[in-house]
Amino acid sequence: MGFSKPGSVSLSQKTGNKLRRKQMYIEDKKAANKERHEERHRRRKEEAKDPELRRERLEKNQPASLDKKRIWDDVDDDSLGTVVDLAQLKRRRLEKAEAAAAAEADAVGNEEVEEDDDEDADSMLDSDEDMESDDEAAEEKKEKLRRQRAARTPSIAPSTTSTNLDLTPDSLTDQFKHLFADELPPIPKILVTTSLNATIHKEAQEIAAMLPNSTYIRRSAHVHAHKYSVREIAKFAKNRGYNALVVVMEDQKRPHQLLVIHLNSEDAAPGPTLTYSIRGYMPGKALLGHGNATNHYPELLLNGFKTPLGLLAAKSMNTLFPAQPELQGRQVLTLHNQRDYIFVRRHRYVFREARPTEKNVVDAEGKEMAGVKGIRAGLQELGPRMTLKLRRVDKGVGRAGSEGDDATKWEWKAKMEKKRTRFNL
């Protein structure tokens, strides 16, 4: 009601005559359109002569997307629930450390100057010796600081979408020792099952096919059979050497939730449980032009996990797949996090020459990528496609199997979504 586009809807003159008003409106519109058309034409001509102008204009007029407006918690803390960009946090901490080192160096410099002044007052012989030794000590200190400053860690890479798992904070590694352990099994063994009385066997089978080295076992269907709980199943699986248990929960004949339970090695209790809600599950057959997956180990692509919670989820997914992908299979499984929604896609790719109509691939900032000019990657989608959203992180096996004060490490609450620009992963 209150908005009006410049010069189009609101008329400059008012008239009660409807016919005349109509005409006025049409004329107004024509005039506005003509103006814009001429402006664009002129701009195009100018930019054809001087591409700098175009580049500048594009740089200035960046569209304000939600991802650009994302807000972070303004804390120096990197525990699980905080919404901090770990890369930026690391950079800030480095800068602080450097500033502290610089301040120290200055302080040392000042001290040295003061000492010299004192020495001059003493007798020559003594002062000479003292001065030399002190000088040396001071010099050494300075050198050390200089070396420290010179050998600073390289600046954190600019924004690529892929996750850098090295950024995991120590608090996280301490909390989930076995998940972030150095020695993980090279090819994890996974057990896939469903909730009780489930009917989504096909979908569960497909999900099992997506995870290499996994088996799908049904839950007991008989009415009077002893129904094993998830905790019991986890115990049995652990005894048989499985590394993870994946439970696909059902709701009204559709996969509804995904529980990923990490079964750690012999000496440790079963590890964190991550509960995701599944939305928009589409099997491979439903996709147009889909391919059929082979059982080569896929490459894993983890995009856009920035906060500690995000890194935990990324690491959890990472441990479900073999560490060394079989590159000759040319299959890639993407887990792309965008605004807390994790899109799961499977593709088969091929590096090919760009067709004459295709442009070069551009990186996240908009610059063309060097080195791969004229090369494109063709993608064919395989297998199931779904969207996951992380809802809970429990310490043990599910909510019932966790004990202690920190049984629930993180839980999604609707009030977290009040701010449009605040995301958890």
Next chain:
Amino acid sequence: MSDEIVWQIINQQFCAFKLKTIKGNNFCRNEYSVSGLCNRQSCPLANSRYATVRTSPKGTIYLYIKTIERSHMPSKWWEKIKLSANYQEALAQIEERLQYFPKFLLHKCKQRLTRLVQVATRMRKIAAEEARLGEKLVPKMAPKIKHREEARERKALAAAKLERSIERELLERLRQGAYGDQPLNCNANIWKKVLNALENEGEGSRDKDMDTGIEDEEDEDEEEKELELEEEDAESELDGQVEYISDFDESDEDLADIEDWLGSEEDDHADDDDDDEDSSEDDDEATKKKAKAGDKRKRGKVTKMKGKKRKEIEVESERETNKLLAF
């Protein structure tokens, strides 16, 4: 006496608690009724001496007794007696309390007790099973939140530009060399292209002393050959690289290629500029051979003349400068 009157009215005229079904049954909705039927014996209103067994909301079972002595004080009609949790003891308690009551009421109360105890036991068992299984049905998400999430997911998908970002990431990995020296997921041509492009961009650099680039090695080998004038096998050219030998290649072809190569080579280094074309041709042949060896399927002769020429000039100019420097 008054009971009779009450019953006549209730039965014949109106009872608020009576429920008549189509099949002709009469039920009594009164909460204190011992059986649920509307009878002269079972009506709690028409009997001043009555007894029932009921449960409290918490699950404890009580015996309610109504006596004639209190029939003029309706608010104090029902005497509430807590029964033992033990079934046998509770039965005994009922037996004792309703000693002088009509057998009908005693019997019905005991039956009611039995049923209530059974129900309670069953409920407890089910609750324990639920707790063990631990699979609580997740309550449905509020519709407002569900709609909100759906809309946001749609927008997030649009913002994600999945295929684009996947392609970008894969090419980034290829460029960074995450796939190793000779990637299994990449054609030899494409890989060569990437290497060349990186070198041209200045992000990759050729080492003079160590073995890196494919072309560089080739040239160095040529040099060596020229100096030493030895015949070399195909294998030594591909020093340090995995050689893929396909079925299509025949050994005769290889030897023929080498000999051509060796033959024209000596002419090459005499006149650089004049024999540029020759050298590039030879290189093409060599690369063709290598391409054949490296590819999974046979390819036609791929000539990229311009690119090769530029490289040749570069490399050869470097060698020239070397020659100058070597005293």
